[in-house]
Structure formats: C-alpha cells, structure tokens
Amino acid sequence: MTIKIVINSVQRTFDVQPDEVLLDVLRREGYLEVKGSCHAGDCGACTILLDGRPVASCLTLAAKADGHSLTTVRGIxxxxxxxxxxxxxxxxxxxxxxxxxxxxxxxxxxxxxxxxxxxxxxxxxxxxxxxxxxxxxxxxxxxxxxxxxxxxxxxxxxxxxx
Ligand code: FES
Ligand code: FES
The missing domain is CATH 1.10.150.120 ([2Fe-2S]-binding domain)
Incomplete structure (x- = not known):
C-alpha cells in the first residue's frame, strides 16, 4: 500500500506492507536518527511525534500515519x-x-x-x-x-x- 506522510515538514510517499511499523519504514528510508532497541514499546528510543504527540514508532503501524505529520529529532x-x-x-x-x-x-x-x-x-x-x-x-x-x-x-x- 502507498502512504503519504509529512516528515519534518517535507511531504513523503512510501510503499509499505500492511504490517510494517513506522520504525522500520523510517529507518529503511534513511531516518536513522530514529533509534530502535526493544521493539516492544518499553525503552522509548524510537519515540517520534505523530501530529505533535509522542508515540513509540516500533508499535505504530506505518499505515496509521497515512495523511499525518511526523517529527523526528532531526526535525526539531x-x-x-x-x-x-x-x-x-x-x-x-x-x-x-x-x-x-x-x-x-x-x-x-x-x-x-x-x-x-x-x-x-x-x-x-x-x-x-x-x-x-x-x-x-x-x-x-x-x-x-x-x-x-x-x-x-x-x-x-x-x-x-x-
Ligand atoms: S524500540 Fe523500544 S520503545 Fe520502540
Ligand atoms: S542510553 Fe546512553 S545517553 Fe542515554
């Protein structure tokens, strides 16, 4: 499936699998400032802002971010x-x-x-x-x-x- 996300004020389009999480998509697409560690929602290393609210990107389906805005630390x-x-x-x-x-x-x-x-x-x-x-x-x-x-x-x- 294709999703459109604004990341750090830049519109991006990605092809993702329905079960892919944002952490994996972001790192695959070069947003290496987003870190992964536990991949279970426990450590906070992968935290990003989704429409201004902090979320664990390892637990958030990429498809859920379609049409929304993300901020990584590099956008700050x-x-x-x-x-x-x-x-x-x-x-x-x-x-x-x-x-x-x-x-x-x-x-x-x-x-x-x-x-x-x-x-x-x-x-x-x-x-x-x-x-x-x-x-x-x-x-x-x-x-x-x-x-x-x-x-x-x-x-x-x-x-x-x-
Ligand atoms: S990688 Fe630990 S909370 Fe996401
Ligand atoms: S885990 Fe090393 S600075 Fe926080």
Whole structure:
C-alpha cells in the first residue's frame, strides 16, 4: 500500500506492507536518527511525534500515519542549528552514548510545547518511557528544567516552529 506522510515538514510517499511499523519504514528510508532497541514499546528510543504527540514508532503501524505529520529529532534541530532542548542536554551533561537522546528530546519537546513551566514530577512523567542506561536521570531532568527556563526567558513559548 502507498502512504503519504509529512516528515519534518517535507511531504513523503512510501510503499509499505500492511504490517510494517513506522520504525522500520523510517529507518529503511534513511531516518536513522530514529533509534530502535526493544521493539516492544518499553525503552522509548524510537519515540517520534505523530501530529505533535509522542508515540513509540516500533508499535505504530506505518499505515496509521497515512495523511499525518511526523517529527523526528532531526526535525526539531540539528548539529548546525540545535534547539534549546538539545543545547540544554549538552550543557547539563545529559548525553553520554547518545542512543536514548533522540527519543528523550522528542518527549521533552512534546512536554514543553504544552507547558513551559513544568514541575519536576511533570517532567519525570512526560519522560518516564525514555530509558537511559548511561546518565542516570538527574542530568536529563536538569536539562529540561533549564530548557524550560530558557523558553520562559525568551518569551517564545515554543520549542521550535516545527
Ligand atoms: S524500540 Fe520502540 S520503545 Fe523500544
Ligand atoms: S545517553 Fe546512553 S542510553 Fe542515554
């Protein structure tokens, strides 16, 4: 079957199998920033935004995304133009091996797009599906608090336009 998806603001068309999940389609099509690990909805490495809401792409059928918009971490910012969350993760030492980071950044963006003044508990809840085996979670918590503070100071109220 053929599906049309807007990925990081670019319209794409893919031929997919009815039982293919988004994670496999995205990686096959070169979106290697989306990571796979457990393939069971447990680790959060594969998190993307589907119409702005975080989903596990390993559990989401590609066909379900037909006609919808996806955002991967690359659509939020990249090395040349990191967004405030990516900057905060680096500055707070919240990145080690980096494998969990695409999913963690995406979950943090979903939270901060809704709430630029989250409590620590709200951050923990928003990111409780994003496992990190390297950093412990305090640095990532500090990073999101720092990004939220920066957003409030900037007065933009949005992590990015994407
Ligand atoms: S690979 Fe999707 S949640 Fe782990
Ligand atoms: S930085 Fe290695 S798993 Fe999180």
């Amino acid at each position: 910012g990249d090395q040349a133009h990191p967004n405030v969350i990516q900057d905060a993760f680096v500055k707070n030492g919240a990145v080690q091996c980096g494998y969990c980071i695409p999913g963690a950044i995406v979950s943090a963006k979903a939270l901060l797009d809704e709430n630029i003044n989250p409590t620590e508990d709200e951050i923990r809840l928003a990111m409780d599906s994003n496992y990190c085996r390297c950093t412990g979670y305090e640095q990532q918590l500090e990073a999101v608090l720092s990004a939220a503070e920066q957003l409030r100071e900037d007065g933009t109220g949005k992590v990015s336009k994407k």
